Amino acid sequence: MSAAGRGDVDGAGDVVALEGVRFSYATRDASCDDELLALKDVSLRVPAGQRLGVLGPNGGGKSTLVKIVLGLLRPSAGSVRVFGREPVDACRAGLVGYVPQRTMAELAFPLSVSQVIRQGVERGLRPWQRLGAEARRAVDEAVELTGAGGFLDRPIGRLSGGQLQRAMIARAIAARPRLLILDEPAAGIDPAGQQRFAELLGRVHEAMGLTTILVSHDLRAVAAGCDAVACVARTLHAHTSPAGLTPAVLAEVFRHEMEPVLGDLHVDAHAAADCDDPGHAHGHSHVHGGGS
């Protein structure tokens, strides 16, 4: 494994390592009941410097996977290490930058864009401390890189989707994390905005060389700027380069919502045969590939 220095903390080569992760939202122990699992048997390694796209249908467990990597959820079984540590510890050490789904924040909150962008860097300060020169420079660089400079004084609730997204990315990278996680960043943004967003991610990667996990149900968002793709629909279906996303793989992952994602792509006969029951929510999966 060619660990590129930056992400190599505590001697662990992989930034994120999931091993046989299972998760169920059901209250009672459902580890034996496959139907109740949101995720089952997910094994995944993200080497330093990689840009991993996590692709999958809505309700397929992508957000659950993100919450597990962030330490917001504990897996029912299996192990999770982020920089060789417990996810919560990695987050508290400031190693992880997170760009949440647009719907998660309380946008009526009376905060300006610049106050939100500084939230990440200010988190580690003692109550009486103010931002140091270096931290202020990091904030300025993040603002510059994301182009958020034009609306710094505006209330956070009065931004367009694309502007809000740039502010959230600026907040994440201003804290100088080593792992950047973006949850459905393309949701609610028009195609032109998505194009600009892909370019922005490219610039961020170029400038900071961050290990990145980009989660989306949108094939275009993932294919544009990722070195590797993990397809998640309750379990890991394939972990390949974007070029390895064959119609068969996609059909397997998106069995119940192929139309909006694949458009007029050709779907092969094997996959089409699996689509006989579109109303049924995720039956037993035929596992392709498994953990890589």
Place this chain on the structure above:
Amino acid sequence: MNTLEYVLDPALRGVFLPAFVAGLGLVVCTALLSPLVVLRRLAFVGQGVSHAALGGIGLAVLAGLSFSGTGLGSVGFYGVVLAFCVGASLLIARMSARREGGRSDEADTSIGIVLVAAMAVGVIALQLAHARGVRNLPAWESVLFGSIVSVGWVDAAVAWGLAVVVAGVLWWGRRSVVFWAFDEPAAAAFGVRGGLVRDVLFVLLAVTIVVAMKLVGVVLATALLVAPAAAALRLSARLGPVVVLSAAVSFVSLVGGLVLSMEMDLPPGACVVAALVVAYGVARGVGRV
């Protein structure tokens, strides 16, 4: 009877002044907590905790502690009520946040259950106390709507002590609290201890509500936690001004409500709340322009 008589007459001033000073301390607490209550949609939590106080009152009466009195005599009584409210508040926090990704009605359900359970405890305990011959039962009116004559200098000192604690804790944790309130999952990802922030906030809320109880009563305590920031948020989209406006609305409503109560000889708690509602209405009107 009018306001000047209250302020000038030494005997009346002895009743009025402690209540006014206690009220000022109280509105410092509620004005600071109010933006968080409104923005985090905790109004119903306040309602739940304030009604839980009835359970604490029942138990305190059953234990033979005295509700009335302006001195240290009522400290034991309020100690029991306080412990009960803090417990109920933390119970609501735990029940409603047990599982990440749970259904959104879990907070409502847990509040509803804790609220009725606490009130049932209160009713049963009062009945038992009555059966045991306890005669010093609190007047329901003063529990529900506050009793200004029962507010003494001890209460004023408690209110100001709490004001210092609330202001200090919120200043100390301001970055974590604001981050958590604005975007809980992201705050956790950035290393904010959301559980700790929530528990501390819920304890502050519970203590504030118990202190508010004597002045405005159980039923009206939540008005002080909701109306000021609801009005302030109509007028500004900046955090600093919202906190200042929330304090201003609270202060003006407190003074206005007390003056109204003295001029018209009406219950002070209800008058303060009426003033708060009017302030909110005015802010709505002004905010639209």
